[in-house]
Amino acid sequence: MKLNSGAKVGSGEIQPTFAHRISTVLYSKPKLRLRLLLAAPVTWLGLVYIAALLALLITAFYTVDSFTGDLKPGFALDNFISLFTDSLYRAVTFRTIGIAFGVTVVDVLLALPIAFFMAKIASPKLRGVLVISILMPLWASYLVKAYAWRSVLSNVGVFAWLLRPLGLDTPGYSLLGAGITLGYLWLPYVILPIYSSLEKVPNNLLEASSDLGAKTWGTIRRIVFPLILPGIVAGSIFAFSLTLGDYITINIVGGANQMLGNLVYTNVGVANNLPMAAAIALVPVVIMFGYLTAVRKTGALDNL
Amino acid sequence: MRISRSAKVILASFTSLILTVIYLPLAIVFLNSFNSSVNMDWPPTSFTLIWWHKAFASSGLIDALATSLLVAVCSTMVALVLGTLLAMALSRYKFFGKNSVSLMIILPIALPGIVTGIALNNAFRTMLGFQLGLITVILAHATFCIVTVYNNALARLNRLGKNMEEASADLGAGIFTTFRLVTLPQLVSALVAGGLLAFGLSFDEIIVTTFTAGGGVQTLPIWILDNMFRPGKAPIVNVVAVFMVVVSVIPIYFAQKLTAKESKS
Structure with missing residues (x-):
């Protein structure tokens, strides 16, 4: 000093x-x-x-004058009504929530064994290496990673090359392709909070459980799982929220499919309908607030 | 809890498999930047340096790089000032609305980028009457970079405690002198770490940038997005992608090392 x-x-x-x-x-x-x-x-x-x-x-409660394109202030529910009644908006909303849910579940399932290996099996030295290896790609540009998957998924890319001899084919630029890419993008965000909550579970607690006769699976289910639940929820918040707001990945690897973000983007730009864009943008915000309130009790928010 | 040997082996192989998958796409981009096929056929049949030459000869690309660096440096500096002020206020004082202030700091990064993007787009154009351009990009980036500086500075200030500052005041130092000679020297490595993270965050950002840049400003990520779908340009995008990973990962690596060293000592 x-x-x-x-x-x-x-x-x-x-x-x-x-x-x-x-x-x-x-x-x-x-x-x-x-x-x-x-x-x-x-x-x-x-x-x-x-x-x-x-x-x-x-x-979001304003409307746009269809002749002049000017904003008309007021309190109209038109945008929200079309959000819930228009079949395109409804389909895209459900699709986006579906993808976000699927990506989150897959990421948590992939992250759990990795986090467990890192926290409880790897030697301290290997653990340090693994944490850094998970952390580094997190900081590589998101755009670059989505772009990387564009070449992996392409018709002449690695997936096609690997899978065609097996009689399969690359998912190509599709919803599945976008789902894989999104899952890839957010996986480190899910691994890290689960890992840090697992690391805090004391080993002697696990030993005590086995000394008292619990089988490995019983210990995992009754001791480990409740303790790491906040970490799992924290990771799921990342994966879910990041997917809900995404529109770049789906543009790059999703073919012609759209997610909520695309609708916001086209309404701000091409359609010049800011009120509608605002109404759509509120969907992910409302869903996330709902989700955050629901998980608040688990203490996951302190793990972010 | 006993974990059988076979379970350990399965977990280890699963972990290494996933790590391979995590790095594979980045490795492929790297290799493809030397792939002589314009369509990036896999596996590459021959290699070339032509895309690297073309990338460094492209003036639009060099301009975009300069813009990105300028934006990242300026928004990091704004974030350093605002983040430090916030960290000092929230670590040293109790006040009404403290929780709201800390929520306000993480909100720009917690909300989807597209929400922050159109909110700021709307605010700049209609509420403040600004023309979208370089300044608005810098302000937008600074808004979501504050949190990284703030988090690092707050953690450090909380760990340092008030004792040194109180001792300094007892010995007659004014508040500016105490900040300059006592607080700042102990804070500086945390600020460097937070600043490097902010730099990396800004350098890579695409969504908020799209909504706040207007037509005239092209950062490197926007350049990539504009050129990605053009058939002849895709190989050069690989070069830029490799370059971007290197430029954003290096500062982050140092930031991590800096914080890791601090937490050990």
């Missing part, structure tokens, strides 16, 4: 400069200090970002 450079401050012979006077005033007024600290960031996040989110919420 290098503190010697601060020693001369205490000599008390310094002329009271402007900065000193401010410092003295601030020292005696902790509330003012707090306000100054918070002023810039809270102005930005609160007055711009949160206001923007609220404005988006309000815009």
